[in-house]
Amino acid sequence: MDNFEPLIAVFSCHYCSYAAADLAGSLRIQYPPNIRIIKVPCTGRVSVNHILMAIESGSDGVYVAGCLKGTCHFIRGNYKAEKRVQYVRDLLSEINIEPERVQMYFMSAAEGNKFAEVAREMTEAVKKMGPSPLNKSSS
């Protein structure tokens, strides 16, 4: 368990957090290699089933990284994503999976630092929780 390296799926908005990830790279900011970025045109495109599929396919954690509130390119996409994330968390609780494995973050395209910080925060949190219950039984 000490060597546990979680796999974390990130649904990243083209207009903000994806650009922030790019900036983090340009600034040579280190962040854990545990995250796998899935670029989406807007976090409003991320559906409940997308997040569930990520978990079923073996992710130990998932987070959706959208624009700062009030700055969504499509006006309300990040607000919708936030509600869907909460819905997925409730679904996971119903089948006894820690809801904390799914999170929503907001950041701007200029926040390369924040992108790295969030990646570290989420990786640490998931490491503490251990492997997803779905991955435990298969191993």
Added chain:
Amino acid sequence: MLIAERKPMEEILEMIEDFERILVLGCKGCVTVCCAGGPREVKTLSTLIRMDRKQKGRKVITLEDSTELQCEPESIKPVLEKMANQYDVVLSMACGAGVQAVAKLFPDQLVLPSLNTNFTGIAEEHGVWTEACLACGDCILGRTAGICPVTRCAKSLLNGPCGGASEGKCEVSKDQPCAWQEIYHALKRLNMLHYLKQKPQVKDWPVHPGRVVREDLREVEAT
């Protein structure tokens, strides 16, 4: 349309406990519109079932499909026959009528409901639905400015309000408007207040279970 909600996962999982091959059967009618049992929700429920079984280290095979209208036999038949013998149980994501239609059409097949059917209603906004029709079988909306007192009055009064309303709200809940006050204002707005002076209503309440027969539509035996 019919408004339904998914049952708690605990209840669904308990119902399917003994089965390994499950056909999760959605409906593309009302329950798709109210986001309770359409193809998208079928996918969500199937995923949750697989995830639950994986945690428990138990096998499960989920088949996913949706009928156009699960209350119509001709829409159910091709879907179920296409996958005959591939499942042990049908977990229906349709309304109560859909579940019963499948059970009636395939009497040897166990069908389980995964939704609770709440009411016939209208969408106030996306994600909010209110009850609108009790299917009483004798519609009086023509006299009540399109506001149904049978459904929206807590006492289903037919000839005006009771004495319990206060400041336009029903005595059963401060959140519920008095249907008859709404009817009065709507008729006033439409210049139709004289409708209230019509003879008192006597209603032909239906006997349950209801049955409607249209001879012109029934199959004819060729002789």
